[in-house]
Amino acid sequence: MAEAQEALFDAADPAARAEALRREIEHHSYQYYALDAPTISDAAFDSLMRELREIEAAHPELVTPSSPTQRVGGYVGDQFAPVVHEQRMYSLDNAMDLDELDAWMERVREACGGTLPPLCCELKIDGSSIALTYEDGVLVRAATRGDGTTGEDVTVNMRTVRDVPLRLRPDAMDAVTPGTHTLELRGEVYMPKKSFEVLNAAAVTEGRAPFANPRNAAAGSLRQKDARVTQGRDLSTFMYAIADERALQLDGQWELLQWLRAAGFHVNPDVQRCDTAAEVRAFCERAIKRRDELPYEIDGVVVKVNSFSRQRAMGFTARAPRWAIAFKFPPEEKTTLLRDITVQVGRTGALTPVAELEPVVVAGSTVARATLHNLDEVHRKDVRVGDTVIVRKAGDVIPEVLGPVLSLRSPEAQVWDMPAVCPSCGSPVVRDPGEVAFRCISIDCPAQALERLVHWASRGALDIDGMGDEIVSRLVESGRMSDVADYYSLSEEELACLDMGRVKADGDAVRLGRTVAKKLVAAIEASKRRPFARVLFGLGIRHVGKTTAETIAAAVGSMEALAAAGEDELAAIDGVGPKIAHGLWLFMRTPDNVSVIDRLRAAGVTMAAETMVPGEEVPQVLAGLTFVLTGTLASSGMTRDEAGARLKAMGAKVSGSVSKKTSFVVAGESAGSKYDKAVALGVPVLDEAALLRLLETGEVPREV
Structure with a gap:
């Protein structure tokens, strides 16, 4: 720091003084955020920033992307560009209690020749995952987790988060493997509990809907189109991982955490290197007791094999690393x-x-x-x-x-x-x-009408993105909508002017607004192209769930054929039966329902299943195999229903539950208990990439 201090008093050279000011500001930011040990007052820090801004204003050619002054954003983006991660950001398997955690440690012990290796325990921060990319020590990109392979570029917004270093501290660069110029570092963006309370209190005062929890608040703040909004939210980070550990000359996770702190990052202080299973259990038990005392939300403990070489030897499943697990807290x-x-x-x-x-x-x-x-x-x-x-x-x-x-x-x-x-x-x-x-039993019940409208727009049905309960309720209350066909006559103008039933501070009514209205109109237009099976499901016919709707759509082929079918004909469809058939038959002969369907047809909503090219048959290469799908298929854009329909077209059976007879479980993003059961039963698990290869080639994987 001696050279920087000396340069601070040399005003004759603006470039030297600007650089010295940057180093001094970075030093104090490091003391404040990484070490939690500030050495100057906020007023003194602000004075240094003010002087640097004045120099850069007088000499614009001296402004650099890594300057602390460039955190303050006035940028408003049109979209978040996709970013492919250097290495996939995997999910973690869960241990729902200490017994399951013990079982995982026993598996690790067996994989390591009978001896439990040192483990690293860290608090599991309940926030939004982030990947920060540095080139030659300078921050060049920040991306959300996305589907684990591809995230969204939120660089401009992350630059406003003050505990994120815009360039790494020089001393830390000594540990970078020679020839390495790019580091992708990973962690969690979170919102402290008190900041969350302040944000929600302001939202209520201003007539806006509050966030559900700090995690949603952090994720929503990170994806703001205007970086000034993100800057106004009190976001923080805890960094804990690197995409490719070979980029640093370090032995393991514990050493990585120390390096991250030395490089200028905010690293959670509640970490421990454990040599025994008892120490790991004790760490988890302490975390449960301290959960409510912490100034941020946690939902568990992450336990990792410390050694990077052992991590590489243990490898990954289709979904998660074998060398790490998330111990989830019991429900509060x-x-x-x-x-x-x-x-x-x-x-x-x-x-x-x-x-x-x-x-x-x-x-x-x-x-x-x-x-x-x-x-x-x-x-x-x-x-x-x-x-x-x-x-x-x-x-x-x-x-x-x-x-x-x-x-x-x-x-x-x-x-x-x-x-x-x-x-x-x-x-x-x-x-x-x-x-x-x-x-x-009343068909004129307004509550049922509202629920049917919400159901039609839901993700599993016509998936009208952004059309939530509140907007639907206001449209119903205003008299603008009474049945699902009314969606297709909504204009951008009337949606923009929709009174949301709240009042601004100046007394004016809160309106939906042009931006949201434009997105909704586009989403409504896109919903017309949803498959026929989802239209059937969206109509809300009693006893007709998603799977049954797919079965019926495949069997009858079109709405016209469904309307002409008799009860016995419908009951003969495999998986339908007399009860569902009677409900279908009555639904298709109710005048009000027929009128709605006619209006949907006139609006251009899909009324028939996709047909094959005449004479072309799909090879039944998956005949005799049973698949179960779980999680979100984010990369392909398919829903589970659509993926299931393609598997069925190739001869497979798609089930909703996992058993020993299940051939494969397809695990997408945020896969749940079905994935856990598949692992427990030894059922092969396919990730989304493997599913897409299967659908494209028809070749059944021999090894997973």
Whole structure:
């Protein structure tokens, strides 16, 4: 620092002074963010920045991309360009309890010749993954995780995150392998809990919808078109990985973390190098106890084999590294007051009891409502209005009521029963013999209309991107929509002017706006091209789920043929049967439904299955094989339904559950329990790339 300090007082050479100021600012940023040990006041730091800005304003030729002044963005981008990662960003397998963690460590022990190698334990930050690329020590690119292979370019936005070094500290460059010019470093972008609370409080004040949790807030902030918005959000990072460990002359993960801190990155201080399974378990148990005390959200602990050479020897499965695992925390449980039980009416008329709760923060987000599933479940759990109940999130996502705290039950607590009439339209509620659900039987029920409209736009049906519950509700309330065909007469102008039912600080109504309206119109137009099976599913015909819709579409071929088919003909379709056939037959002969279908046809919505070239047959190379699909097929843009249809066309059977008889499990992004069961049963797992090769070549993989 002596040379930099000397240059700070040499104003005769603007270039030298600007460079010295940059080094001084970078030094203090390192002290503040990487070491959490600032040595000057904020005012002194601001003074250095102000002077550097003045020099660069007077001498624009001195401005460099890595200058600290270039963090402040005024850039507004049109789109996020795709970025292919240097190496794939894999997901991690999960250990849902300490026993599963022990089982993983035992597998590691066996893979390493009977001796457990040193392991590195790190907190699992609940944020948004990021990859930062440096060329000769200078930040040139930042990309989201995306599908693991290709992410989105968010460089401009990441430059505004102040704990991200724009260039690496010179001393750290000594560890770079000779001849290496590019380093892709990885970590997590997160939003501190207090910053999340401030952001959501401001959103509520301004009439905007709050974020669900800090993770969503971080991801949303990272993908802002205007970098000034990102800059205004309090984002931070923890870095912990490198795409290619051979780019650094280091032995393992523990050494990498020390190098990252020395290079100028913010590295989580709660890490530990463990030599025994007992030390790993103790680290995890401490993390569970400290979870609520931390200023940021965590959802587990990541355990890695420390040695890079051992990592390379252990390798990867189709989805995850064998040398690392994520120990997931048990679901967080909280107690709160059950204020009331209300009823939600679904698109098929099913009535679902919903717990209205005193708001409570569970697993990082506020929970005020939770489904109680059905009346039998309410009575089985003996949940009563006025009870203190235990609430958790299943899989840290879906709120559920576990049951009452009987010792705290009030004498005024009331047993709940299903209402005799629909709360939406007042029509009688019925319960068919043998069914769990109560239903409203009115076809004019407004609640059912709303749910049908939301269902049509949902991802599994016509997938109208951006058409969420709130917008649909406002369109229904305004009288603009009453059935699914109304989507195709919406104009950009009327969507832009849609009153969202909120008021700005100046008293004006909040409108949907031109930008969102333009995207929605494009999404509606794109929905016309969805396959015929998804149109059938989107119509919300009772008992016709996605798989059944595919079966029917393949069998009848078109809406015209479906309308002409008799009950017996439909019942003869494999997988349909008399009950579904009767519902289909009635649906296609209801005048209101026929009218909606006619209007959809006139709008250009798909009304027939794709046909093959005459005389061409698809070879049934997958006959006798059973596939199960799980996760998101992000790279190809296919839905699981579309991938399943292509597999079926080649003779395969596609199942919804994994068993020993399953031939292959296709695991896309964020694969869940089906992947875990496949691994446990030894069922071969294909990643998305392998699936695409299979669909293209028809060659069944011999080894996975």
